[in-house]
Amino acid sequence: MSRSATRKRIEEKADALFYEAGFEATSFADIAGAVGISRGNFYHHFKSKDDILDAVIDRRLAATQTMLVSWETDAAPKDRIRSFIRILITNRTKIMAFGCAVGTLTTELAKLDHIAESRAAEIFGLFRDWLADQFIALGHKDDADALALHVLARSQGIAVMASALKDEAFLRAEVSALEAWLDRLPVQTSTKD
């Protein structure tokens, strides 16, 4: 029961358009045009716009998981956290144009009072739990979750302001400041009882 190639292409284009133009502002005609199919064919693969939003969120959840697992090849927890922070540098062009894909979708769905808002926020949940695991590995057992949320908030703030200002120097300076914060964070080596 492999999903059709067309369905996958619709998901890819919808994912990109929801990010670049927003969910509400993206029409079926936009998606169909990007994929190169007719509007009618669209409904053979998805029964509604909400249905494709669900598929896009599934895609992003899966992509996030894959990315987090790939970062675990870095042995040192601080290097793993640094991999997260440096998404801002890697994706700087898109972030300066459209903000963060996770933050902006969650924000938009909150305003639309959309049923999928909590599922979109689950992507933050994956990052949160993974980051907390890294802070636990650094010995911050008691404040791991707060530290994880701190890194997430700092990153979201950088994305919002980088997009508003269209200023790469700002983005790089704030990423450096966040990395410096991480460097200063004491590593508490656990001593078994």
Place this chain on the structure above:
Amino acid sequence: MSRSATRKRIEEKADALFYEAGFEATSFADIAGAVGISRGNFYHHFKSKDDILDAVIDRRLAATQTMLVSWETDAAPKDRIRSFIRILITNRTKIMAFGCAVGTLTTELAKLDHIAESRAAEIFGLFRDWLADQFIALGHKDDADALALHVLARSQGIAVMASALKDEAFLRAEVSALEAWLDRLPVQTSTKD
């Protein structure tokens, strides 16, 4: 040539709806319904949806200026900056529901590739310049702008995550952390030559 009371009511309701539901998702019918006038009457006061967006941004620019001036009754620059940071606490209910009004509008207009994006970003410009003035008063002449942007970015990050998580404890904790950062910031008293 005072603007009519109806025009003002339209601006107020549009401002609230653009914040709570988003610009794109708010229709003329929504605004007219909220104000209690017919759709046709709407066009007597504004010639297009973009026209009312301009008026809403004007409103927000003016409101921001008024707020910044009001904070200058606080003599100490750190107290002034604290006034800014504490908007997050004062407006926490709306922020947890809809995010920051400035950040979310700028983000949405960026995705829509809307001509008013840069004017919306000017609201950030007001905060940026005002905050930078306070950091200069604290003796941070050389990095005043960077510090101002840091505070703006931290605040935006808190707003995005507070909205995604719907978590007031997180919001309060991050506001406290930002205030602690401000407390730790050294005040460099200038010694004339």
Place this chain on the structure above:
DNA sequence: GTCTATAAAGGGATAGAC
């Protein structure tokens, strides 16, 4: 699985009566 044609609703915007 893909298409064309079309329905049904809602969007922005205009005309003209009152």
Place this chain on the structure above:
DNA sequence: GTCTATCCCTTTATAGAC
């Protein structure tokens, strides 16, 4: 200054031919 009526376009969604 406010209303009703209407236009035109786009939107989501469906029906049915190929």
